[in-house]
Amino acid sequence: MSATSIDHSPSHAAGEHGHHDNYLVAKKGISSWIWTVDHKRLGIMYLAAVILFFIVGGLAAVAVRTELMNPTKDFMDANAYNRMFTLHGAVMVFLVIIPSIPASLGNFVLPLMLGAKDVAFPKLNLASFWIYVLGAAFFIATLVMGGVDTGWTFYTPYSIKTGSSATTALLGAFILGFSSIFTGINFLVTIHKMRAPGLTWDRLPLFVWAIYATALMQVLATPVLAITLGLLVLERTVHIGIFDPVYGGDPVLFQHFFWFYSHPAVYIMIVPGFGMISELITVHSRKGIFGYKPIAVSSVAIAFIGFLVWGHHLFVSSQSALAGAIFSFLTFAVAVPTAIKVFSWIATLYRGSIEYNTPMVYALAFLFCFSIGGLTGLFLGTLSVDVHLTDTYFVIAHFHYVMMGGTVIAFIGGVHHWWHKFTGKNYNEKIGVIAAIIVFIGFNVTFFTQFIFGSQGMPRRYWSYLEQYHTGHMISTYGSYILAVGLFLALFNLLASLRNKGVAPERWRGVSLEWETATPPIEHNFESIPIVTAGPYDFPEVRAARTGNGH
Amino acid sequence: MKTPLLADGSAATFWLPEAASTFAADHDYLYYLIFWISTFFFIVMMGAMAYFMVKYRRRKQGETTSDIHGNTKLEIAWSVLPTLILGVFFVLGFRGFIDTLTPPANTLNINVTAQQWAWSFTYPNGGNDSILVVPVGKPVKLTMSSVDVLHSFFVPAFRAKRDVVPGRYTVLWFQSDKLGEYDVLCTEYCGTSHSLMMSKVKVVSQEEYDAHLKGLTGCQDGQSLAECGGVAFKRNGCNSCHSVDGSKLVGPSLKGVYGTEQPITGGPAVIADEQYIRESVMNPMAKIVAGYPAAMPAYAGRINEEQMGALVEYIRSIK
Numbered sequence: 001m002s003a004t005s006i007d008h009s010p011s012h013a014a015g016e017h018g019h020h021d022n023y024l025v026a027k028k029g030i031s032s033w034i035w036t037v038d039h040k041r042l043g044i045m046y047l048a049a050v051i052l053f054f055i056v057g058g059l060a061a062v063a064v065r066t067e068l069m070n071p072t073k074d075f076m077d078a079n080a081y082n083r084m085f086t087l088h089g090a091v092m093v094f095l096v097i098i099p100s101i102p103a104s105l106g107n108f109v110l111p112l113m114l115g116a117k118d119v120a121f122p123k124l125n126l127a128s129f130w131i132y133v134l135g136a137a138f139f140i141a142t143l144v145m146g147g148v149d150t151g152w153t154f155y156t157p158y159s160i161k162t163g164s165s166a167t168t169a170l171l172g173a174f175i176l177g178f179s180s181i182f183t184g185i186n187f188l189v190t191i192h193k194m195r196a197p198g199l200t201w202d203r204l205p206l207f208v209w210a211i212y213a214t215a216l217m218q219v220l221a222t223p224v225l226a227i228t229l230g231l232l233v234l235e236r237t238v239h240i241g242i243f244d245p246v247y248g249g250d251p252v253l254f255q256h257f258f259w260f261y262s263h264p265a266v267y268i269m270i271v272p273g274f275g276m277i278s279e280l281i282t283v284h285s286r287k288g289i290f291g292y293k294p295i296a297v298s299s300v301a302i303a304f305i306g307f308l309v310w311g312h313h314l315f316v317s318s319q320s321a322l323a324g325a326i327f328s329f330l331t332f333a334v335a336v337p338t339a340i341k342v343f344s345w346i347a348t349l350y351r352g353s354i355e356y357n358t359p360m361v362y363a364l365a366f367l368f369c370f371s372i373g374g375l376t377g378l379f380l381g382t383l384s385v386d387v388h389l390t391d392t393y394f395v396i397a398h399f400h401y402v403m404m405g406g407t408v409i410a411f412i413g414g415v416h417h418w419w420h421k422f423t424g425k426n427y428n429e430k431i432g433v434i435a436a437i438i439v440f441i442g443f444n445v446t447f448f449t450q451f452i453f454g455s456q457g458m459p460r461r462y463w464s465y466l467e468q469y470h471t472g473h474m475i476s477t478y479g480s481y482i483l484a485v486g487l488f489l490a491l492f493n494l495l496a497s498l499r500n501k502g503v504a505p506e507r508w509r510g511v512s513l514e515w516e517t518a519t520p521p522i523e524h525n526f527e528s529i530p531i532v533t534a535g536p537y538d539f540p541e542v543r544a545a546r547t548g549n550g551h
Numbered sequence: 552m553k554t555p556l557l558a559d560g561s562a563a564t565f566w567l568p569e570a571a572s573t574f575a576a577d578h579d580y581l582y583y584l585i586f587w588i589s590t591f592f593f594i595v596m597m598g599a600m601a602y603f604m605v606k607y608r609r610r611k612q613g614e615t616t617s618d619i620h621g622n623t624k625l626e627i628a629w630s631v632l633p634t635l636i637l638g639v640f641f642v643l644g645f646r647g648f649i650d651t652l653t654p655p656a657n658t659l660n661i662n663v664t665a666q667q668w669a670w671s672f673t674y675p676n677g678g679n680d681s682i683l684v685v686p687v688g689k690p691v692k693l694t695m696s697s698v699d700v701l702h703s704f705f706v707p708a709f710r711a712k713r714d715v716v717p718g719r720y721t722v723l724w725f726q727s728d729k730l731g732e733y734d735v736l737c738t739e740y741c742g743t744s745h746s747l748m749m750s751k752v753k754v755v756s757q758e759e760y761d762a763h764l765k766g767l768t769g770c771q772d773g774q775s776l777a778e779c780g781g782v783a784f785k786r787n788g789c790n791s792c793h794s795v796d797g798s799k800l801v802g803p804s805l806k807g808v809y810g811t812e813q814p815i816t817g818g819p820a821v822i823a824d825e826q827y828i829r830e831s832v833m834n835p836m837a838k839i840v841a842g843y844p845a846a847m848p849a850y851a852g853r854i855n856e857e858q859m860g861a862l863v864e865y866i867r868s869i870k
Contacts, residue, residue, distance in 0.1 A: 457707025
């Protein structure tokens with residue numbers, strides 16, 4: 001073993017032979033799950049919740065796409081459609097993408113990667129999960145109360161005037177923010193204080209660096225969302241006159257407040273995806289990362305500059321031309337470290353040993369989709385071009401290429417990557433790869449089309465549309481069906497593996513600490529505290545090249 | 552002026568719609584500049600990836616890879632080059648943006664009022680219309696306001712867009728040198744019928760524009776009062792919420808409504824007579840028909856008595 005001084009091969013440390021049981025069976029009964037403070041169990045609970053809400057948000061997306069099959073009404077009226085796209089957006093952002101990689105995969109893997117027994121504040125971690133459930137319950141309550149029709153952005157003054165159950169949804173998002181803040185604090189302290197001996201900052205897996213940058217943003221930005229949503233609730237209930245022009249407020253101020261959180265939130269969503277991709281590409285091509293420091297530091301740089309670009313959502317909102325120019329400039333500034341990351345990942349493949357397993361296919365799909373997402377961002381950052389493209393389907397396509405083609409694909413790749421660590425089971429590799437390819441095709445058919453009819457002028461959030469956009473919408477809708485088939489196939493493939501008996505052999509041979517513990521890990525992660533003597537990507541194949549005894 | 556890739560007034564391309572304003576050419580030039588540079592870099596990146604994917608695919612388990620941690624020269628190159636290119640995009644985009652925000656001195660000024668879910672255009676002579684008619688080859692400045700929520704005025708063919716914000720004016724200017732009819736779309740989500748909040752901008756000759764203006768302020772010769780009211784009904788956007796064929800839109804249909812009894816939210820029923828119709832236009836919040844949202848803006852001060860009289864006559868005539 002390269003990274004530690006102890007010798008655990010996963011199979012020999014498997015729970016049934018050792019004197020410590022694995023975390024799944026160490027404690028029994030439903031209440032041992034409800035009150036668990038084990039980061040691994042909480043990670044699994046988050047994972048189940050995120051997948052559940054991903055299905056809810058995904059079905060809403062399919063409903064939206066189906067309604068858009070033809071220019072006029074297909075099966076929903078305008079009111080139902082407006083509630084459906086709001087549901088899709090709000091569920092995907094607040095209940096799926098924000099917690100996806102950090103709270104589910106991060107919770108499970110982060111302490112393992114650090115060689116720690118748990119996160120710094122296990123009870124706070126438990127509280128985060130149940131606060132998340134409470135926030136989600138508010139979202140579900142809005143459905144029962146007839147839905148919300150404001151869009152996930154809650155722009156004023158429409159969100160003040162609408163009679164739909166917006167207050168409940170706002171309170172839900174407010175509550176979810178606390179879950180996010182608590183998780184962020186927990187991870188920051190854990191990374192600072194609980195690294196194993198020898199695990200210096202420059203030996204941290206890049207996933208940890210990404211989670212660190214994300215946690216910083218969660219802690220610093222989310223309170224602004226809480227304040228903004230709180231003010232909006234007050235405006236709706238007692239008319240304090242901050243956003244509503246009828247009472248002397250300024251509706252554009254809401255947009256500034258909202259994006260002051262929600263633009264960093266874009267990076268809260270994508271930066272963990274960056275971390276995930278760094279793990280997938282290195283492990284499955286048996287190479288050290290190309291440019292460890294630039295990738296690690298650029299995560300933090302993006303987190304910082306990400307706070308200063310919110311105004312690029314407001315180029316046509318009546319914001320001043322000077323502010324527009326500054327925000328455009330800063331937006332390009334954040335594009336550079338992002339480009340450096342993508343170049344570095346591609347360069348990592350050079351002289352590697354690339355295995356085409358499911359996680360790696362997702363990682364390569366990420367590089368393709370995220371590159372398109374990043375490059376199309378250049379159109380939107382350019383002031384005069386954005387005037388034409390903003391609030392059209394070009395923007396929809398752009399952020400789906402980043403959020404879905406980026407984060408969600410990285411997340412699904414990560415779930416496959418660590419599925420064996422979570423469960424001790426191996427899914428069917430062939431079906432996994434086929435599902436990944438179907439997802440890749442379906443995704444691109446759905447969203448690439450939207451760049452075209454978006455550039456042609458098709459506005460977003462339209463229930464009906466002009467005839468000239470019909471063909472594009474039709475292709476996009478068929479694409480969404482392909483995408484849905486691929487995603488369900490991937491899910492069934494993972495779930496089917498749970499029926500296998502016993503612990504399957506481990507296949508990836510990673511060398512960061514999460515691979516050093518038993519599979520599934522024992523309750524307290526490690527039999528003894530590991531000592532780290534090498535970097536996270538110091539694979540035997542790389543060491544052989546260094547010492548020259550490979551041939 | 553920069554050299555346009557596409558001449559003004561050019562037809563739609565695969566990516567962009569028909570171009571019919573003076574700054575469409577600049578916009579399209581920059582759009583395609585970014586497009587081709589992005590496409591070039593995308594092909595280089597994906598080409599490198601595809602090459603590595605084939606060349607370095609795993610042939611046998613445990614094969615030796617390579618101990619590479621970086622390459623300073625390469626990393627400096629791929630940091631500096633994108634920075635320079637992005638700098639060019641920034642400068643060109645900023646210059647084009649300033650052009651769209653700086654109207655010339657001699658503009659024709661038209662006021663735009665946005666409401667859920669209709670556009671209303673007020674011309675220099677006080678006339679109102681639900682479509683925008685402008686003379687060809689003349690700079691036009693729109694001063695826009697909203698009576699309710701956010702809207703956004705978007706003409707894809709002009710590459711022009713600006714939010715319309717309640718409580719303040721926003722300004723958008725353009726000049727079209729190409730006769731024709733172009734779509735006006737609302738691009739800021741504004742509630743139930745957001746996607747129906749469309750209009751047209753007609754670019755016509757100066758003579759046609761003058762004639763159109765004359766026809767806006769009152770009834771024309773040879774027109775019955777009901778016909779005149781029907782025109783006012785469309786020009787003021789009434790038809791976006793009230794049908795005349797009995798189908799239910801946001802507001803009640805006006806078919807056969809005259810003289811009937813209407814249930815009122817929180818009050819006694821009323822007969823829909825001339826007085827009630829007038830009140831419902833000028834001050835609609837006074838008595839809302841039961842089962843419908845209190846969504847209609849007040850028209851007091853926005854239409855004159857002649858038009859009001861014609862509207863009443865028109866509603867009487869819908870049977």
